[in-house]
Amino acid sequence: MAQQEQRVERELTMSRAMVEAIAHEMREDEEVFYMGEDVADYGGIFDSTEGLLSEFGHDRIMDVPISETAYLGAAVGAAQQGMRPIAELMFVDFFGVAMDQIYNGMAKNTYMSGGAVNVPMVLTAAVGGTYNDAAQHSQTLYGTFAHMAGMKVVVPSTAYDAKGLMHNAIRDDDPVVYLFHKRLMGIGWMPAPDGPKTPVPEDEYTIPFGSADIKREGEDVTVVTLGLHVHRALEAAESLAGEGTSVEIIDLRSLVPLDTETIRESVAKTGRLVVVDEDYRSFGVTGEIIARVAEGSLSDLEAVERVAVPDVPIPYARPMEDEVIPGVEDIETAVRNADSK
Amino acid sequence: MSASDDRVAVEAAAVWPDDVDEEEGVVVNWFAREGRVVTEGEAVCEIQIEKVDVDVPAPVAGELVEIVLEEDAECTRGATLGWIDPE
Numbered sequence: 001m002a003q004q005e006q007r008v009e010r011e012l013t014m015s016r017a018m019v020e021a022i023a024h025e026m027r028e029d030e031e032v033f034y035m036g037e038d039v040a041d042y043g044g045i046f047d048s049t050e051g052l053l054s055e056f057g058h059d060r061i062m063d064v065p066i067s068e069t070a071y072l073g074a075a076v077g078a079a080q081q082g083m084r085p086i087a088e089l090m091f092v093d094f095f096g097v098a099m100d101q102i103y104n105g106m107a108k109n110t111y112m113s114g115g116a117v118n119v120p121m122v123l124t125a126a127v128g129g130t131y132n133d134a135a136q137h138s139q140t141l142y143g144t145f146a147h148m149a150g151m152k153v154v155v156p157s158t159a160y161d162a163k164g165l166m167h168n169a170i171r172d173d174d175p176v177v178y179l180f181h182k183r184l185m186g187i188g189w190m191p192a193p194d195g196p197k198t199p200v201p202e203d204e205y206t207i208p209f210g211s212a213d214i215k216r217e218g219e220d221v222t223v224v225t226l227g228l229h230v231h232r233a234l235e236a237a238e239s240l241a242g243e244g245t246s247v248e249i250i251d252l253r254s255l256v257p258l259d260t261e262t263i264r265e266s267v268a269k270t271g272r273l274v275v276v277d278e279d280y281r282s283f284g285v286t287g288e289i290i291a292r293v294a295e296g297s298l299s300d301l302e303a304v305e306r307v308a309v310p311d312v313p314i315p316y317a318r319p320m321e322d323e324v325i326p327g328v329e330d331i332e333t334a335v336r337n338a339d340s341k
Numbered sequence: 342m343s344a345s346d347d348r349v350a351v352e353a354a355a356v357w358p359d360d361v362d363e364e365e366g367v368v369v370n371w372f373a374r375e376g377r378v379v380t381e382g383e384a385v386c387e388i389q390i391e392k393v394d395v396d397v398p399a400p401v402a403g404e405l406v407e408i409v410l411e412e413d414a415e416c417t418r419g420a421t422l423g424w425i426d427p428e
Contacts, residue, residue, distance in 0.1 A: 010377075011371070011374070012372060047394075186369075187369075188370075188394050191413070
């Protein structure tokens with residue numbers, strides 16, 4: 001009984017939950033290895049690999065030079081040879097230097113080889129702002145990876161989801177882009193909101209991609225979001241409940257594949273859709289979600305609002321960054337607008 | 342909270358590095374809530390000293406009956422972080 005209780009009640013930060021899944025998969029399969037900048041001796045600058053070096057050593061937890069093209073290309077090659085690499089792009093903003101390896105290699109080699117090779121690798125990257133790290137270290141870029149065919153794209157918002165999605169990502173035979181928000185990791189110098197630290201079972205479990213999670217049930221307005229903004233939406237919903245507005249919050253958890261069905265079912269119930277994203281407003285996740293609902297169930301839609309970063313680089317100055325990244329009040333306003341239409 | 346005198350303190354001193362001058366740290370994370378049964382040696386919380394995070398292990402197995410310093414609270418080398426009622 002006590003054992004059972006303990007299993008349920010142990011709480012982990014998101015980074016520890018991710019690391020637990022990685023360590024488990026590395027014990028089970030010696031083909032799994034991790035490489036990236038500062039992932040070994042430093043433990044990952046956002047604690048994404050904390051503690052792995054001491055168990056697995058430098059052969060399987062590998063620091064690399066600042067050489068994104070080289071090591072992401074190496075990961076693609078290793079994956080094609082039957083290994084299961086996890087390669088960390090320290091900041092998602094740095095993807096540009098290795099765009100060919102990601103977009104033309106990792107994403108396409110299975111297709112272009114007629115299925116002769118597959119690329120069972122995981123590309124992890126830190127996303128998000130809200131800590132004044134300026135325009136080249138604060139982007140979220142969910143849409144950039146979801147836009148091109150060939151990659152699955154995963155975005156956890158809690159420790160529980162982070163572990164289950166990581167198990168699933170490492171076992172997947174296709175390339176998976178696993179984007180973790182820095183603000184959710186639970187590191188000391190960048191405190192997380194209350195939500196991401198959750199009970200996490202010690203046993204392994206998987207969360208299938210393409211299964212959105214209804215993080216809060218409601219009747220009046222559907223909010224679709226992911227990552228950090230799940231927690232901001234939950235805070236907004238709590239405040240709006242006091243005004244008598246019942247908000248349903250859908251956490252997408254993966255963008256590719258996208259669980260369109262859960263979104264449409266929710267909009268069929270509420271009629272009002274608000275999409276919240278920390279990525280740029282144009283040509284991105286918010287537009288895609290709204291388009292999917294419009295295509296399949298246009299007659300259910302009574303109101304639509306989107307909350308995203310205006311199409312400007314993320315500012316360095318704190319008040320300016322706070323202005324462009326959607327906050328709790330921005331979400332509240334959008335829900336009120338949708339609800340009054 | 343338990344009135345038992347057998348309670349064992351979870352102490353910052355157990356993990357405070359000898360080679361730092363810093364006498365203040367911050368409680369960063371608790372991994373257990375009050376009422377949870379923990380095993381000896383399990384990390385029950387994490388403190389940060391001079392920008393380094395250190396796990397604090399449970400000194401004994403038992404129930405975490407009291408959290409004395411909550412997350413974001415400052416702690417000193419001699420601080421009691423919480424209390425465990427041994428099994």
